[in-house]
Amino acid sequence: xxxxxxxxxxxxxxxxxxxxxxxxxxxxxxxxxxxxxxxxxxxxxxxxxxxxxxxxxxxxxxxxxxxxxxxxxxxxxxxxxxxxxxxxxxxxxxxxxxxxxxxxxxxxxxxxxxxxxxxxxxxxxxxxxxxxxxxxxxxxxxxxxxxxxxxxxxxxxxxxxxxxxxxxxxxxxxxxxxxxxxxxxxxxxxxxxxxxxxxxxxxxxxxxxxxxxxxxx
Amino acid sequence: xxxxxxxxxxxxxxxxxxxxxxxxxxxxxxxxxxxxxxxxxxxxxxxxxxxxxxxxxxxxxxxxxxxxxxxxxxxxxxxxxxxxxxxxxxxxxxxxxxxxxxxxxxxxxxxxxxxxxxxxxxxxxxxxxxxxxxxxxxxxxxxxxxxxxxxxxxxxxxxxxxxxxxxxxxxxxxxxxxxxxxxxxxxxxxxxxxxxxxxxxxxxxxxxxxxxxxxxx
DNA sequence: TGACGACGCTACCGATCGGTATCATGATGC
DNA sequence: GCATCATGATACCGATCGGTAGCGTCGTCA
Numbered sequence: 001x002x003x004x005x006x007x008x009x010x011x012x013x014x015x016x017x018x019x020x021x022x023x024x025x026x027x028x029x030x031x032x033x034x035x036x037x038x039x040x041x042x043x044x045x046x047x048x049x050x051x052x053x054x055x056x057x058x059x060x061x062x063x064x065x066x067x068x069x070x071x072x073x074x075x076x077x078x079x080x081x082x083x084x085x086x087x088x089x090x091x092x093x094x095x096x097x098x099x100x101x102x103x104x105x106x107x108x109x110x111x112x113x114x115x116x117x118x119x120x121x122x123x124x125x126x127x128x129x130x131x132x133x134x135x136x137x138x139x140x141x142x143x144x145x146x147x148x149x150x151x152x153x154x155x156x157x158x159x160x161x162x163x164x165x166x167x168x169x170x171x172x173x174x175x176x177x178x179x180x181x182x183x184x185x186x187x188x189x190x191x192x193x194x195x196x197x198x199x200x201x202x203x204x205x206x207x208x209x210x211x212x213x214x215x216x217x
Numbered sequence: 218x219x220x221x222x223x224x225x226x227x228x229x230x231x232x233x234x235x236x237x238x239x240x241x242x243x244x245x246x247x248x249x250x251x252x253x254x255x256x257x258x259x260x261x262x263x264x265x266x267x268x269x270x271x272x273x274x275x276x277x278x279x280x281x282x283x284x285x286x287x288x289x290x291x292x293x294x295x296x297x298x299x300x301x302x303x304x305x306x307x308x309x310x311x312x313x314x315x316x317x318x319x320x321x322x323x324x325x326x327x328x329x330x331x332x333x334x335x336x337x338x339x340x341x342x343x344x345x346x347x348x349x350x351x352x353x354x355x356x357x358x359x360x361x362x363x364x365x366x367x368x369x370x371x372x373x374x375x376x377x378x379x380x381x382x383x384x385x386x387x388x389x390x391x392x393x394x395x396x397x398x399x400x401x402x403x404x405x406x407x408x409x410x411x412x413x414x415x416x417x418x419x420x421x422x423x424x425x426x427x428x429x430x431x432x433x434x
Numbered sequence: 435t436g437a438c439g440a441c442g443c444t445a446c447c448g449a450t451c452g453g454t455a456t457c458a459t460g461a462t463g464c
Numbered sequence: 465g466c467a468t469c470a471t472g473a474t475a476c477c478g479a480t481c482g483g484t485a486g487c488g489t490c491g492t493c494a
Binding site for chain 1 (some may be wrong): 242243244246247322323324327328330331332333334344345348349352368369372373375376377378379380381382383384385387388391395396397399400403404
């Protein structure tokens, strides 16, 4: 619906893709607009036609990361949908793989927001919204799981996840997925009522089935 | 042993104190040397006589933070020394208070290291050393506690701590210390052998005594 | 054919970046 | 008194920062 050759990437998308790559790899303040212009092959004037300021471009980058993150989250959940425990394990597996990727440099929301001290900077507000959404999703999950004090468990799992994001390769060297999943199991199962049987949740449909890509222990 | 008025702060110390405050509050790249010079009241020439480059100043800042962090850590441990569980709980209480302070803006090692993509940048190497030291100390603690798979538990607690560091005020609003300590208890106690009594570690000297500043639950 | 819109190119803006050279000042130790 | 040393003040460096103005070009659509 645009013009000319619709097969090629839109100018704004090319800019945003290049800016996102550079911002993530080097930090928002470390990347000047000239660098983005040179790398994307788009004129600087065009950059400022689509994004009025560099901060707008940074905001667009974080919004884009936010959307892609939840898209993948939903995809992971959908693949094992039904048992909330399996959903959580699959999510932790996905995050474990994510932080183990080559070139992984942490959570873009955390990294970029840390570069700006102004509380009203878009990077700060977008991060806040992103992390609040993360907690809400985890809370919904722990409630469905039926843990005692599900909100606390959700916070604790969020801590594990953010910790994994900032682990800078340390976690992946010892098995990120394994560490995350076993921690979550301890947090969810460790608060059960004394005397209650330790394994075997009551609603046991398909229990203890392995999640794709999940280490047995 | 220096000169003139020894009661006043040394020039280098004044510079480093000002630079540390600004670097932490605004980020290393956001703070120019002119700003540090203006804020500290020290001439720019003096800055470069003590710190050859801005990167040197950044490195000195992180080294300073590292030293102060472990100094406080040791102090917290010393106050309750003896029972490793109580040491861990006291440390988590300290961290819970730390991340709840006004103006807390996350772990300086994590924040500043994220601003530099060069793996050889001092911020990157100092952070790596700092986080490795954190893991070693936690590992020593979990081993003394006698947890099953103490290395895994140490990693998991490190994730909680780094997650708390990056929580940006979210954690403190729900009780940082409480969340951290209950998570650690679950991680340490959740792996006990099936059938074994759930509370009451065998070496029970002074067990279940409250740690200063610790919430009952 | 002619208007329009999206884009690229070049040249430029003032401000700030990290870093240096030069010289004056003032206190210390001998 | 004199040499030494740490510091301050000023002026400057080239490079880069985010951002803009002006103009030419090309494809689309009526």
